[in-house]
Amino acid sequence: MSIRALRKRSGYDKGFAISDHADWDGILEVVKKSEAKNVFFHHGDSEALSKYLSERESINVIFF
Amino acid sequence: MSLNKFSELFVDLDSSNSTNNKIKVLKTYFLSNEPIDNSWAIYLLTGKSNKRFISGRYLKNLFSQIYEYPQWLIDTCYLKVGDSAEVVSLLLKNKTTSRNKKLSNISLNELLSEKIPDLSKLNEEEKNLEI
Numbered sequence: 001m002s003i004r005a006l007r008k009r010s011g012y013d014k015g016f017a018i019s020d021h022a023d024w025d026g027i028l029e030v031v032k033k034s035e036a037k038n039v040f041f042h043h044g045d046s047e048a049l050s051k052y053l054s055e056r057e058s059i060n061v062i063f064f
Numbered sequence: 065m066s067l068n069k070f071s072e073l074f075v076d077l078d079s080s081n082s083t084n085n086k087i088k089v090l091k092t093y094f095l096s097n098e099p100i101d102n103s104w105a106i107y108l109l110t111g112k113s114n115k116r117f118i119s120g121r122y123l124k125n126l127f128s129q130i131y132e133y134p135q136w137l138i139d140t141c142y143l144k145v146g147d148s149a150e151v152v153s154l155l156l157k158n159k160t161t162s163r164n165k166k167l168s169n170i171s172l173n174e175l176l177s178e179k180i181p182d183l184s185k186l187n188e189e190e191k192n193l194e195i
Contacts, residue, residue, distance in 0.1 A: 003144060003150070003154070004078070004145075005146050011081070013079050013081055014079050015079075048137060048140045051136070052134070052137060055134065
């Protein structure tokens with residue numbers, strides 16, 4: 001909801017992220033600090049994140 | 065009045081569906097500004113724009129180089145957001161620099177009548193440094 005077009009399309013005055021899930025930066029921080037060599041993807045919109053981890057961080061990504 | 069104040073005005077207008085509230089916000093803004101900056105504000109809010117000196121593609125490429133974001137990732141963001149300037153703006157949200165702070169206090173008049181037109185006189189390297 002930080003994206004203006006989505007907010008306008010839905011007719012909302014204000015837009016902000018409200019979630020108990022980690023965001024992009026949060027996930028990267030966890031992966032980095034845990035020094036994970038493998039990251040498993042279970043569900044969700046994971047295409048960009050898996051590509052980023054694989055290409056930029058040389059981390060093995062696994063889908064199941 | 066500063067670019068920062070105009071930015072706040074735009075957010076206030078954009079985040080309300082109430083006409084009365086928008087009128088109130090505009091009135092407060094216009095009463096606290098110089099006439100020349102108010103003229104620029106009206107110019108921008110009525111959808112007028114100067115010749116574009118920087119393309120969306122150029123902005124995204126520059127962001128990608130400076131912050132070492134892969135181009136495909138920025139393109140993926142663009143698919144969700146639909147506007148290049150908004151993509152860069154959202155990605156820059158947590159990246160405040162001393163230069164950003166300085167520019168946020170620039171007047172609308174100085175920005176639109178001097179700073180931005182001056183960009184067209186620079187070569188690519190100088191333009192990148194300036195942006």
